[in-house]
Amino acid sequence: MDSLSQLDQVKxxxxxxxxxxxxxxxxxxxxxxxxxxxxFTFSSLLVYxxxxxxxxxxxxxxxxVFQSIPGIxxxxxxxxxxxxxxxxxxxxxxxxVLAVEAGHRRAKSQVVGWMIATIIGGFMFLGCQxxxxxxxxxxxxxxxxxxxxxxLKEFFTGPVSNVAAQQFANLFFTITxxxxxxxxxxxxxxxxxxxxxxxGTFEKRGHxxxxxxxxxxxxxxxxxxxFVFTFFYLV
Amino acid sequence: xxxxxxxxxxxxxxxxxxxxxKSKIWQVFFILLGITVVEFVIALVILPGGMVxxxxxxxxxxxxxxxxxYYIVAFFMHLKFEKTGLKLSLGLAFIFIFYFITxxxxxxxxxxxxxTLNS
Numbered sequence: 001m002d003s004l005s006q007l008d009q010v011k012x013x014x015x016x017x018x019x020x021x022x023x024x025x026x027x028x029x030x031x032x033x034x035x036x037x038x039x040f041t042f043s044s045l046l047v048y049x050x051x052x053x054x055x056x057x058x059x060x061x062x063x064x065v066f067q068s069i070p071g072i073x074x075x076x077x078x079x080x081x082x083x084x085x086x087x088x089x090x091x092x093x094x095x096x097v098l099a100v101e102a103g104h105r106r107a108k109s110q111v112v113g114w115m116i117a118t119i120i121g122g123f124m125f126l127g128c129q130x131x132x133x134x135x136x137x138x139x140x141x142x143x144x145x146x147x148x149x150x151x152l153k154e155f156f157t158g159p160v161s162n163v164a165a166q167q168f169a170n171l172f173f174t175i176t177x178x179x180x181x182x183x184x185x186x187x188x189x190x191x192x193x194x195x196x197x198x199x200g201t202f203e204k205r206g207h208x209x210x211x212x213x214x215x216x217x218x219x220x221x222x223x224x225x226x227f228v229f230t231f232f233y234l235v
Numbered sequence: 236x237x238x239x240x241x242x243x244x245x246x247x248x249x250x251x252x253x254x255x256x257k258s259k260i261w262q263v264f265f266i267l268l269g270i271t272v273v274e275f276v277i278a279l280v281i282l283p284g285g286m287v288x289x290x291x292x293x294x295x296x297x298x299x300x301x302x303x304x305y306y307i308v309a310f311f312m313h314l315k316f317e318k319t320g321l322k323l324s325l326g327l328a329f330i331f332i333f334y335f336i337t338x339x340x341x342x343x344x345x346x347x348x349x350x351t352l353n354s
Contacts, residue, residue, distance in 0.1 A: 024317065032321070055343040223312075
């Protein structure tokens with residue numbers, strides 16, 4: 001042990017071993033690389049969506065497909081509901097980063113408060129997504145099914161294509177579903193971290209690095225939504 | 236070894252990652268909100284008004300999206316304040332994604348030329 005520690009002292013440059021050359025704790029680094037791989041998965045889904053859309057003469061117009069606010073307005077309000085969803089997710093990202101900030105100060109009660117706010121934001125987003133899915137399902141869109149020809153005409157500004165509508169439906173439910181699954185698992189992980197914070201696990205450990213790690217995951221989920229929002233609702 | 240690890244973690248928690256201040260967090264939040272509002276203005280006011288082409292609007296959306304992504308990754312995920320090596324090892328991998336985007340858009344364009352309306 002003694003000679004080992006002496007050996008360690010000789011090594012001082014970042015890449016000579018004995019310490020993380022990037023000054024990032026192991027778990028956090030692995031979270032980064034997991035998120036990188038997840039970014040590839042989401043990219044491949046979105047790029048496939050783009051390629052499909054590029055290959056078709058016509059595509060359902062998002063302003064016509066997404067124009068309801070469940071429970072308030074059935075049509076004529078494009079982007080409003082998804083705007084609310086986007087706001088909720090950005091807001092929950094802010095509460096998450098505030099939890100991380102409180103963790104740096106080791107302010108346990110503040111971490112607990114901001115984590116609870118983040119979890120509520122996550123559930124609100126999932127609720128909105130459930131409403132959105134239900135609405136589209138009632139219109140007739142689902143994996144492998146599209147609305148009746150009469151109804152389908154309402155979603156196109158140009159000529160109607162059954163194949164384009166089907167590709168749109170499949171990809172919409174797959175991609176927002178995969179994202180929603182990430183939000184759901186993020187909420188579960190946040191709840192676990194909240195329980196550990198309340199139990200005082202991190203206080204005993206002396207640092208709140210776990211909060212930072214789940215924070216990275218949660219921000220990534222927000223990041224993916226930014227892209228999903230652009231490519232499904234705006235473009 | 237575990238002592239060493241603990242020491243590193245402690246050091247890490249204290250010095251190198253002071254984290255964002257609260258005012259900076261809210262500043263980034265308002266930037267993100269502002270960009271989203273700009274996107275909505277393009278979608279709901281500028282585009283229906285016929286002031287710009289669909290193509291120009293799409294380019295604006297994509298640039299604004301990348302700007303939002305930058306603010307989330309750089310500040311909320313704190314990557315801006317990490318070591319250059321980490322930034323590079325995470326960032327350079329996206330070359331493959333840009334390559335893939337290019338390939339798939341070429342593929343989509345090719346299919347488009349050979350497309351009949353209902354295939």
